[in-house]
Amino acid sequence: MKYKLACDCGWETQGSEDELVAATQEHGRQLHNMDLTPEQAMAMASPVEE
Amino acid sequence: MQHSARRTVFPEPRVEPGVQRFRNATLSPQNGLIRTQGRTQVQAFDCEWLHPENNGRADDPVSRHNGAMPAELVPGLPIDVIGQVRAEVFVVAHDGQQALLTGPDGPQPWHIETAGSEHPLDLVRDMAHSNMDDVQLVHSTSWRWDRQSVVLTFLVVIPPETLGSMTSIPVPRADLARSTAHEAPAEIAFAQVLEHALRHLAWLAKEDDVVRETLSDAWHDELAGYVPAPFEQLD
Numbered sequence: 001m002k003y004k005l006a007c008d009c010g011w012e013t014q015g016s017e018d019e020l021v022a023a024t025q026e027h028g029r030q031l032h033n034m035d036l037t038p039e040q041a042m043a044m045a046s047p048v049e050e
Numbered sequence: 051m052q053h054s055a056r057r058t059v060f061p062e063p064r065v066e067p068g069v070q071r072f073r074n075a076t077l078s079p080q081n082g083l084i085r086t087q088g089r090t091q092v093q094a095f096d097c098e099w100l101h102p103e104n105n106g107r108a109d110d111p112v113s114r115h116n117g118a119m120p121a122e123l124v125p126g127l128p129i130d131v132i133g134q135v136r137a138e139v140f141v142v143a144h145d146g147q148q149a150l151l152t153g154p155d156g157p158q159p160w161h162i163e164t165a166g167s168e169h170p171l172d173l174v175r176d177m178a179h180s181n182m183d184d185v186q187l188v189h190s191t192s193w194r195w196d197r198q199s200v201v202l203t204f205l206v207v208i209p210p211e212t213l214g215s216m217t218s219i220p221v222p223r224a225d226l227a228r229s230t231a232h233e234a235p236a237e238i239a240f241a242q243v244l245e246h247a248l249r250h251l252a253w254l255a256k257e258d259d260v261v262r263e264t265l266s267d268a269w270h271d272e273l274a275g276y277v278p279a280p281f282e283q284l285d
Contacts, residue, residue, distance in 0.1 A: 026239035031155050033163045033177060 003045040007032075020045055112114040126280075136196075136217065137162040139173050139180070139201045140244050142221060144268045152218035153207075154181040159240050171282075174204045184212045186264050189254060193246040205247040207265070221248065227271040245276075246284060253278035 004014035005024055009031065013023040028034035034036040131167045139160040141153040151157040162177055164170050171190060187207040194201050224241035226249075252273040254261040265273070 008161065009156075009158065011155060030181065032161060033165070033173065 002048040002050065003042070004048050005041070005045045014048055017042065017045075052170060063278050081204065084104045096248075105255045106177055108260065117121065135170060135200045137164055137170050137201060137202050138243070139174055139178070139206055140203070141206045141208060142248075143179070143208045143210050143218070144266060145213070145260075146268050146274060149221040149248070149269075149272050150210075151221050152213055154216060157219040157241070162167055166260040170202050171204070174206070178206045178208075182208055182212050182216075183214070184209050187249070187261060189261070190281060191250040192282055193282045194243075203243055205251055207251075207269070212263050243284060246279060246282075249276045249279035250281060252276040 001016055003017060003020045005020055006012045007027060011017065011027055012014070013020055013027070015023065021038045021041045024044075025036050027040075028036045028041075034039070075205070097141055137152070139162060140151060141160060141183045143150050144153060153160045163172060164173055168176075171188065175185070175188045178188060185206060185208055187205070189205050191205050192203045192204055194203075221244065224239065224245045226246055251265075251269075255265055255270060255273050255276060256262070262270075
């Protein structure tokens with residue numbers, strides 16, 4: 001299953017759960033000084049209709 | 051099980067590792083936080099969720115959903131910065147023709163969470179240097195109360211050659227938000243905050259030797275069109 005996530009700043013990502021978590025953690029750390037857990041990242045994600 | 055993001059009421063407070071419960075807590079659909087009495091903010095994934103169709107009755111175990119926030123509660127919710135002090139950064143450059151608003155996440159306020167262990171100015175400087183090739187000035191310009199946290203606004207000036215592939219737009223001009231004698235304005239647009247930030251830079255360009263010497267002639271010409279203003283609370 002694929003998921004998508006959009007940040008307030010306009011950054012968006014989508015992919016598998018592992019891909020989405022990794023990309024979101026990197027974005028949060030690099031741009032917003034946030035250390036997100038996988039659970040936090042997935043809590044903000046939504047499934048992509050396929 | 052269907053969930054709604056309108057309102058969730060929690061049973062009696064009880065302290066357990068990994069589970070937080072609150073009475074009269076409200077789930078914010080904007081940022082996925084739980085707010086209690088307008089003071090406590092708890093990240094939603096630490097909470098036990100109650101099904102809203104029975105108004106979150108504590109005596110209905112079927113309505114409970116432990117663990118992570120149910121995905122259907124938060125479709126499309128954005129990442130949000132939740133620290134009690136938030137840094138809001140405006141990255142600007144002058145290309146010789148006009149002042150430009152830019153930033154590593156686009157021409158908009160750049161939000162950075164503060165952890166409390168690092169001075170906000172140091173944090174913003176470090177983040178600016180880690181995301182952009184060169185930084186000329188980092189200065190705090192104002193503060194305000196917004197979304198239940200203190201927002202410290204910073205202006206980061208970069209040289210035009212650092213713009214690179216970052217998207218930029220001409221700096222918008224705006225009238226400043228003004229409060230009544232006893233109340234803050236209902237809403238402050240980011241253009242107003244940026245307007246004040248550049249007014250403060252105009253003030254620094256006159257009062258601060260380092261700023262005066264660092265800014266280019268183009269910046270000094272640009273800032274001549276701004277009314278100088280000190281650091282202040284925007285209200």
